[in-house]
Amino acid sequence: GENVEQHPSTLSVQEGDSAVIKCTYSDSASNYFPWYKQELGKRPQLIIDIRSNVGEKKDQRIAVTLNKTAKHFSLHITETQPEDSAVYFCAASTASGTYKYIFGTGTRLKVLA
């Protein structure tokens, strides 16, 4: 079955610096890759997603890149702010069947003011 690895598990950056979180997946049939942000005790919120027919997608300070050949995708946050501090999860899914997600293990991002 699908397996998603996520690194690093924790990441501390200075305010204003960039943060990069990387994920790899195992199932070549996966074609949808969302990223969720979860603050303590709250629901995961979708922040950006990418489909396999696209290599990069950007939304203001957040971008995601996808390398289908290497089965890698990454989240990039630029000009980080303290409110970016949270746990970030990547996921992989196939656009068929149940569309279920397999989540990565999460990255705890801490932005230091």
Next chain:
Amino acid sequence: GAVVSQHPSRVICKSGTSVKIECRSLDFQATTMFWYRQFPKKSLMLMATSNEGSKATYEQGVEKDKFLINHASLTLSTLTVTSAHPEDSSFYICSARDTGSNQPQHFGDGTRLSIL
């Protein structure tokens, strides 16, 4: 748009009690809903996929008789933790996706279940 409501947000009950958690899609129809369990500082572990009008699909290692799932309408799925024990204490969270392909999952606020 795409709001998912989960209720209750917190439950504390005695061992042996059965607990029902509701997940509702408020502004869209969801043929598929998902139930996850999340341990402290851990990832979301998919327990089962809830399909409207049919039996749920459980992930390996999840006891279907322990975690009963019902998805009777396009906007409501319920998870019942039967005869709960302290080891069932956890954060349970549901998600729903709109019908059609390429729609993301939207999550409820979660239910923190504490079994004494």
